[in-house]
Amino acid sequence: MSDRIIGLDIGGSKCAVLVGTYQGEVLQRAQFPTESEQGFEHTWERLCEHVTGAWRTVRGEGNALAALSVSIGGPLDCERGIIYSPPNLPGWDAIPLKEKLQERFGVPAHVEHDGNAGALAEWRFGAGVGVQSLVFLTMGTGLGGGMILDGRLYRGARDMAGEVGHVRLAPDGPLAYGKRGSWEGLCAGPAFAALAEEMYPLRWGAGVDTREVVRLALTGDAQAVAVVERVAENMGRGLAMLVDLLNPEMIVIGSMAVRLGELLLEPTRRALRGEALPAAAEACQVVPAQLGERLGDVAALCAAIEAARD
Amino acid sequence: MSDRIIGLDIGGSKCAVLVGTYQGEVLQRAQFPTESEQGFEHTWERLCEHVTGAWRTVRGEGNALAALSVSIGGPLDCERGIIYSPPNLPGWDAIPLKEKLQERFGVPAHVEHDGNAGALAEWRFGAGVGVQSLVFLTMGTGLGGGMILDGRLYRGARDMAGEVGHVRLAPDGPLAYGKRGSWEGLCAGPAFAALAEEMYPLRWGAGVDTREVVRLALTGDAQAVAVVERVAENMGRGLAMLVDLLNPEMIVIGSMAVRLGELLLEPTRRALRGEALPAAAEACQVVPAQLGERLGDVAALCAAIEAARD
Numbered sequence: 001m002s003d004r005i006i007g008l009d010i011g012g013s014k015c016a017v018l019v020g021t022y023q024g025e026v027l028q029r030a031q032f033p034t035e036s037e038q039g040f041e042h043t044w045e046r047l048c049e050h051v052t053g054a055w056r057t058v059r060g061e062g063n064a065l066a067a068l069s070v071s072i073g074g075p076l077d078c079e080r081g082i083i084y085s086p087p088n089l090p091g092w093d094a095i096p097l098k099e100k101l102q103e104r105f106g107v108p109a110h111v112e113h114d115g116n117a118g119a120l121a122e123w124r125f126g127a128g129v130g131v132q133s134l135v136f137l138t139m140g141t142g143l144g145g146g147m148i149l150d151g152r153l154y155r156g157a158r159d160m161a162g163e164v165g166h167v168r169l170a171p172d173g174p175l176a177y178g179k180r181g182s183w184e185g186l187c188a189g190p191a192f193a194a195l196a197e198e199m200y201p202l203r204w205g206a207g208v209d210t211r212e213v214v215r216l217a218l219t220g221d222a223q224a225v226a227v228v229e230r231v232a233e234n235m236g237r238g239l240a241m242l243v244d245l246l247n248p249e250m251i252v253i254g255s256m257a258v259r260l261g262e263l264l265l266e267p268t269r270r271a272l273r274g275e276a277l278p279a280a281a282e283a284c285q286v287v288p289a290q291l292g293e294r295l296g297d298v299a300a301l302c303a304a305i306e307a308a309r310d
Numbered sequence: 311m312s313d314r315i316i317g318l319d320i321g322g323s324k325c326a327v328l329v330g331t332y333q334g335e336v337l338q339r340a341q342f343p344t345e346s347e348q349g350f351e352h353t354w355e356r357l358c359e360h361v362t363g364a365w366r367t368v369r370g371e372g373n374a375l376a377a378l379s380v381s382i383g384g385p386l387d388c389e390r391g392i393i394y395s396p397p398n399l400p401g402w403d404a405i406p407l408k409e410k411l412q413e414r415f416g417v418p419a420h421v422e423h424d425g426n427a428g429a430l431a432e433w434r435f436g437a438g439v440g441v442q443s444l445v446f447l448t449m450g451t452g453l454g455g456g457m458i459l460d461g462r463l464y465r466g467a468r469d470m471a472g473e474v475g476h477v478r479l480a481p482d483g484p485l486a487y488g489k490r491g492s493w494e495g496l497c498a499g500p501a502f503a504a505l506a507e508e509m510y511p512l513r514w515g516a517g518v519d520t521r522e523v524v525r526l527a528l529t530g531d532a533q534a535v536a537v538v539e540r541v542a543e544n545m546g547r548g549l550a551m552l553v554d555l556l557n558p559e560m561i562v563i564g565s566m567a568v569r570l571g572e573l574l575l576e577p578t579r580r581a582l583r584g585e586a587l588p589a590a591a592e593a594c595q596v597v598p599a600q601l602g603e604r605l606g607d608v609a610a611l612c613a614a615i616e617a618a619r620d
Contacts, residue, residue: 160593247466
């Protein structure tokens with residue numbers, strides 16, 4: 001009989017419920033649309049159905065469910081597991097998720113901010129194994145972050161550390177996270193489409209999606225590559241700020257960096273070197289998330305895995 | 311018989327040698343000009359003379375010298391106590407200061423980055439007593455920093471964390487730390503004079519020093535106050551970056567904030583609130599260094615005090 005974790009990856013557009021181990025392995029996976037516009041109760045009931053199904057699997061294999069583990073967007077209170085109105089989950093207002101899960105399923109539940117969970121996943125099981133200080137950046141639909149500093153997750157005074165997407169990189173830019181010129185506006189997924197439309201209005205002025213820009217860039221299309229390089233310049237300037245402030249050993253970047261690889265990372269590193277203190281830039285590896293497409297799944301297990309290590 | 315520390319505060323223009331206690335008290339103080347243009351050996355011999363004199367005092371009072379403690383500008387290797395060519399100390403190239411002090415005086419020596427030492431001083435003995443996460447900013451001739459995160463000094467992978475002055479705040483601005491638009495250029499001491507000259511060329515175009523701008527601002531001179539408010543706007547934008555990234559409980563600001571008080575801090579907090587995530591800004595107190603003019607002296611003792619706590 002082995003200890004199993006059921007992981008819940010709760011996002012604005014989709015949720016995943018996983019069966020996994022304390023070694024970060026994902027054994028089973030189910031996914032469904034969040035349908036966040038239908039509010040908390042709707043998603044909660046579907047999550048519970050899937051947890052029940054996953055638990056049936058765990059029992060059927062003769063194993064024990066040791067804990068539930070959640071990765072979800074902030075703001076939230078990690079220790080108490082209360083969710084405070086994340087922008088992508090309307091109606092999740094002061095939801096005591098940890099308590100509700102523990103009451104419903106009778107096992108310990110652990111809740112972590114998705115940026116922190118991603119940082120833990122890459123640190124324990126991905127690119128950052130053995131590293132003492134690491135910053136993880138999501139670079140997906142939004143730009144979130146998580147930090148491992150001196151071998152420990154750093155959450156900040158109110159579990160709000162790592163809100164990289166809100167930091168200003170320029171006086172102006174696409175609107176994101178409520179602010180023009182924010183790092184999220186200049187570098188998260190939608191920035192590729194926004195910049196393509198701005199840089200090449202004759203070709204893309206009528207609208208283009210980021211997926212198409214990425215696809216074209218990977219085929220070597222010169223204009224799409226130029227868009228990627230423009231994002232990379234901003235990304236490098238943002239990383240320079242992290243490097244000058246935190247002098248981390250490693251910066252791990254998710255989604256877009258996994259898809260674009262060196263096409264994004266090489267000009268990002270160049271911009272970083274041009275802007276940060278040379279010795280600090282040299283000391284910092286900039287790499288794509290090694291867990292790749294599995295990152296969100298492994299991250300969902302990490303709240304429980306980390307709690308077991310404490 | 312009590313244990314005493316001899317502290318060395320080594321700066322680009324002056325050095326201080328102090329006798330102090332493990333409770334952060336400064337009992338005796340001597341100061342002399344660094345004369346940094348004369349190179350390392352010159353300053354080293356004068357430091358040694360003063361340390362010898364201070365030790366004579368310690369012995370004369372029947373006490374024991376337990377350790378030497380240094381606060382000095384980076385870059386440096388804190389653990390090994392090697393100084394790597396700080397910009398304000400020409401000729402201090404790969405100087406094994408810890409080893410040299412230990413050989414000369416036969417007691418343990420501890421060396422700390424001055425930004426970190428300032429953070430430790432305010433955390434242990436100043437505004438930050440009892441706080442778990444605190445960022446300290448020097449805001450003197452330069453803009454240095456130090457961070458206490460989750461109740462521990464954070465130094466970064468190569469003792470280079472907290473190089474706030476090098477971070478870009480704007481596309482352009484006064485040149486400092488090798489970069490136009492750097493936080494140091496926009497907010498350290500010389501920025502007050504540079505901005506006064508730029509904002510009021512008819513009055514100050516021929517040159518003014520920061521001391522004069524500060525003096526006038528404190529008397530209520532409207533133009534000098536406007537200069538302070540301009541610096542404060544930039545300061546608040548810089549603090550917003552720290553708040554969004556690190557969600558600290560407290561930011562402690564030295565020199566200029568001690569001299570100008572609320573005249574600087576009130577508009578700084580206003581700019582911070584306008585730029586950072588509201589809940590994170592609300593969670594962060596922004597205060598002047600409580601140790602005031604004693605900060606540098608107490609900081610010089612902190613390398614040894616912290617080593618004793620480990």
